[in-house]
Amino acid sequence: MESIIKVTHLTKVFKEVTAVNDLSFTVQQGDVYGFLGQNGAGKSTTIRMLLTLITPTEGEIEIFGYNLLRHRKEILQNTGAVIERPDLYKYLTAYETLELFAKMSGIRVSRQSLMEQLELVGLAQRAGSKVRTYSQGMKQRLGLAVALVHNPQLIILDEPTNGLDPQGIADIRNLILMLSQKLQKTVLVSSHLLSEIEQIANRMLIIDRGSKLVEGTVSELFSPDDTVIYIETADNNAAAQLLRSGEYSSSIITTEASGIELKLRKDQIPALTRLLVERKIDILGISARHSLEDYFLKITTANQHVEPFKN
Amino acid sequence: MKLFLSLVFAVLAFCNTSVAQTAADLVKNVKAKMDRVNDYVATGKMKTDVVFIKAPVANIKSYFKKPNRFKIKRDGGISLLPKGGISVNVSSLLLTGDYTAIDAGQTNLNGVVVKIIKLLPLSENSDVVLTTMYIDEKNLLIRKASTTTKENGTYDMEMQFGKYAEWGLPDKVVFSFNTKDYKLPKGITLEYDDGTKKPELPKNKKGRVEISYSSYIINKGVSDDLLK
Amino acid sequence: MWSLLKIELFKVFKRPRTYIAFIAVWAIVTLIQVAIYVDGAKYMDFVLKDVKDNFDVIGNPLNGYFVCFIILQTLLIHVPLLVALVSADMIAGEANMGTLRLLITKPISRTKLLLSKFLASAIYALILLIWIAILGLFVSMLVFGTDGLMNAKSYEIIILNGNDIFWRYICAFGFAAIALITVASLGFFFSIFAENSLGPIVATMSVIIVFTILTTLDIPLFQSVKHLFFTSHMIGWKGFFEMKLDADGVSIPGTIRNLPAVLKSAGILTLHIVLFTGAAIFIFKRKDVLS
Numbered sequence: 001m002e003s004i005i006k007v008t009h010l011t012k013v014f015k016e017v018t019a020v021n022d023l024s025f026t027v028q029q030g031d032v033y034g035f036l037g038q039n040g041a042g043k044s045t046t047i048r049m050l051l052t053l054i055t056p057t058e059g060e061i062e063i064f065g066y067n068l069l070r071h072r073k074e075i076l077q078n079t080g081a082v083i084e085r086p087d088l089y090k091y092l093t094a095y096e097t098l099e100l101f102a103k104m105s106g107i108r109v110s111r112q113s114l115m116e117q118l119e120l121v122g123l124a125q126r127a128g129s130k131v132r133t134y135s136q137g138m139k140q141r142l143g144l145a146v147a148l149v150h151n152p153q154l155i156i157l158d159e160p161t162n163g164l165d166p167q168g169i170a171d172i173r174n175l176i177l178m179l180s181q182k183l184q185k186t187v188l189v190s191s192h193l194l195s196e197i198e199q200i201a202n203r204m205l206i207i208d209r210g211s212k213l214v215e216g217t218v219s220e221l222f223s224p225d226d227t228v229i230y231i232e233t234a235d236n237n238a239a240a241q242l243l244r245s246g247e248y249s250s251s252i253i254t255t256e257a258s259g260i261e262l263k264l265r266k267d268q269i270p271a272l273t274r275l276l277v278e279r280k281i282d283i284l285g286i287s288a289r290h291s292l293e294d295y296f297l298k299i300t301t302a303n304q305h306v307e308p309f310k311n
Numbered sequence: 312m313k314l315f316l317s318l319v320f321a322v323l324a325f326c327n328t329s330v331a332q333t334a335a336d337l338v339k340n341v342k343a344k345m346d347r348v349n350d351y352v353a354t355g356k357m358k359t360d361v362v363f364i365k366a367p368v369a370n371i372k373s374y375f376k377k378p379n380r381f382k383i384k385r386d387g388g389i390s391l392l393p394k395g396g397i398s399v400n401v402s403s404l405l406l407t408g409d410y411t412a413i414d415a416g417q418t419n420l421n422g423v424v425v426k427i428i429k430l431l432p433l434s435e436n437s438d439v440v441l442t443t444m445y446i447d448e449k450n451l452l453i454r455k456a457s458t459t460t461k462e463n464g465t466y467d468m469e470m471q472f473g474k475y476a477e478w479g480l481p482d483k484v485v486f487s488f489n490t491k492d493y494k495l496p497k498g499i500t501l502e503y504d505d506g507t508k509k510p511e512l513p514k515n516k517k518g519r520v521e522i523s524y525s526s527y528i529i530n531k532g533v534s535d536d537l538l539k
Numbered sequence: 540m541w542s543l544l545k546i547e548l549f550k551v552f553k554r555p556r557t558y559i560a561f562i563a564v565w566a567i568v569t570l571i572q573v574a575i576y577v578d579g580a581k582y583m584d585f586v587l588k589d590v591k592d593n594f595d596v597i598g599n600p601l602n603g604y605f606v607c608f609i610i611l612q613t614l615l616i617h618v619p620l621l622v623a624l625v626s627a628d629m630i631a632g633e634a635n636m637g638t639l640r641l642l643i644t645k646p647i648s649r650t651k652l653l654l655s656k657f658l659a660s661a662i663y664a665l666i667l668l669i670w671i672a673i674l675g676l677f678v679s680m681l682v683f684g685t686d687g688l689m690n691a692k693s694y695e696i697i698i699l700n701g702n703d704i705f706w707r708y709i710c711a712f713g714f715a716a717i718a719l720i721t722v723a724s725l726g727f728f729f730s731i732f733a734e735n736s737l738g739p740i741v742a743t744m745s746v747i748i749v750f751t752i753l754t755t756l757d758i759p760l761f762q763s764v765k766h767l768f769f770t771s772h773m774i775g776w777k778g779f780f781e782m783k784l785d786a787d788g789v790s791i792p793g794t795i796r797n798l799p800a801v802l803k804s805a806g807i808l809t810l811h812i813v814l815f816t817g818a819a820i821f822i823f824k825r826k827d828v829l830s
Contacts, residue, residue, distance in 0.1 A: 053828040076646035087637025104645040366698035367790040387701030388687030389598035503777035
């Protein structure tokens with residue numbers, strides 16, 4: 001498969017802060033590539049370097065097989081982007097906005113095709129309204145339409161669901177899947193929410209403090225062998241004793257008064273629950289989450305000093 | 312210009328209340344000569360030579376109607392004319408006739424022998440201190456008049472005569488006068504400094520206005536509108 | 540480039556803010572005209588206070604040409620603010636709105652983007668100037684009529700013939716165009732450093748106001764360096780309202796007293812335009828866009 005984005009040893013230093021540190025990754029054609037990290041991890045800086053907004057301190061970026069800085073124009077002609085909040089000209093209508101950016105991308109677009117684009121993002125009805133009258137979700141969708149107006153092969157979306165309500169998030173998610181599956185676009189999408197990426201990406205990269213933590217296909221990373229199970233029972237001590245003595249002993253991570261945490265393959269869960277039921281230990285609750293999620297939660301909460309809730 | 316006429320009328324008025332017989336006779340004759348002009352329209356060019364006024368030569372028309380109505384107009388433009396006309400100095404003499412004329416002998420002015428006649432106002436309120444006239448006895452022409460005022464210094468008027476001499480009308484009038492200093496604050500004018508040297512303005516510098524008449528249309532009638 | 544410029548102009552003239560300037564100019568010009576219509580004679584008395592004791596004025600000094608002269612003299616201090624309102628907003632405004640990053644991800648070089656933006660603000664300044672010409676010159680000519688022009692300077696009065704003025708105004712407006720574009724380029728230069736437009740607008744105006752005050756102050760220190768301030772050259776349009784003198788000291792209609800000085804001022808302003816715009820492009824090309 002052809003690699004669309006190839007980033008090697010990318011580093012960006014702002015005065016004394018290293019925002020991106022020796023980052024390398026590859027996005028293949030047709031990927032929906034999830035780019036994950038907490039706020040301030042270096043996602044936006046990386047994306048801005050991919051879009052020539054920021055000049056890298058070191059490293060190289062190739063897009064479509066060309067060096068980005070040398071073939072900026074050709075590459076950007078075939079790239080669409082939404083960066084953070086897609087703020088647009090408040091005094092223009094959606095139609096005018098789209099037409100303006102189509103022209104800036106160097107293409108002539110018919111009225112019909114512009115309206116089709118607006119239809120695609122569900123704004124055709126409001127094409128003549130000024131952007132200042134739009135809700136955040138509508139602006140986000142118009143931003144997407146702007147990113148798509150010149151029919152680019154690569155679409156880069158920086159936190160496209162930030163500030164949206166659940167319906168808005170679902171709309172954007174469906175749009176990304178449609179772009180990938182129906183229109184065969186390559187999409188790079190960043191987020192600080194694993195759950196969001198997990199649902200749409202086929203490959204992903206997690207970065208923290210500017211450096212790569214893991215990269216791989218979602219199916220690899222979310223292997224069913226790596227499930228963390230948390231069980232709450234009516235008698236947690238009895239349950240812990242039972243599990244420690246049997247085949248699950250090596251799977252236990254922690255046992256606490258409130259519940260037990262184990263690492264299992266997903267298909268081991270039914271046997272586990274059967275065992276507890278057979279021994280007359282009532283199960284009050286059971287939750288399974290992927291170890292990656294666990295890990296991501298840890299790294300994303302490690303740096304957040306939130307005061308614990310006190311009653 | 313107005314001063315010139317004022318002086319002329321002063322002279323005319325003077326004829327009727329003559330004190331010194333010789334002077335009176337002379338002025339009477341001058342008056343008689345000039346009295347033949349009921350009105351005229353004169354075409355000429357005016358040159359202003361005042362240190363702080365930069366003006367091009369102006370094409371002017373002078374309108375005159377008896378007894379003492381006079382107006383200068385110019386073609387599409389503005390001119391600054393020295394005051395010192397009827398109201399300021401000689402007009403008071405003319406209106407009151409309250410003066411003494413003295414024959415002050417004769418002198419040679421640019422090769423012409425002229426009689427000097429001095430007019431002294433009797434009123435203490437008059438701004439005019441003294442008016443001196445240089446009259447060409449042979450041709451009955453006023454060659455020069457000089458007026459000294461309390462406030463505005465001395466005004467001189469010299470006249471040169473040519474083809475309209477028979478009517479007592481000059482071809483050229485040169486008016487000399489004192490100018491005050493002129494100054495505006497720079498904050499008002501927002502000056503553009505192009506590097507041109509500013510002239511040093513001497514105190515009490517004389518200004519000159521020169522009018523050369525090329526033609527007169529005499530006694531053909533002048534509409535009152537033109538004299539407004 | 541042309542289509543980019545059209546896009547920028549489209550944006551400029553789509554914004555309500557753009558029209559503030561046109562309304563402001565209309566208001567100032569009309570105010571001056573009304574004031575002169577009502578009270579012009581007093582103003583004239585002030586200008587001629589040292590003259591009127593000794594001179595009578597013939598002709599109509601309070602005519603359209605004189606009114607336009609006053610308007611230009613007044614407005615060319617204030618219009619830079621209006622020009623800065625747009626030019627200083629060109630980049631900073633986009634940064635503030637969050638559209639700058641979108642523009643830069645388009646397949647257009649930053650140089651072209653900036654040039655088109657600068658040209659758009661220059662064209663805006665020109666259109667504003669044409670608006671001033673329509674209101675300040677043509678309307679004044681209609682309302683007040685035409686006659687000669689008295690250009691009262693601090694140490695002399697220059698009197699121009701009525702038929703020797705209109706062409707001077709054409710030249711003066713041409714010069715004013717260069718002056719206003721210089722302001723536009725300065726605002727534009729400040730614009731690349733800020734993420735909201737207020738800073739660059741204030742910075743531009745401060746430079747102009749401070750320089751103008753220093754130029755006007757009759758302090759020898761400032762007088763000796765004032766030719767270094769571009770603001771001293773911005774009033775070079777007045778140079779068109781002075782005439783050469785002949786040997787007798789009489790002004791010659793149809794001439795300009797010191798054309799080389801006026802052209803030099805125009806050249807210096809043009810140099811500033813190139814400098815400010817060039818520096819803006821040079822710096823912006825290397826700038827990380829973080830807005």
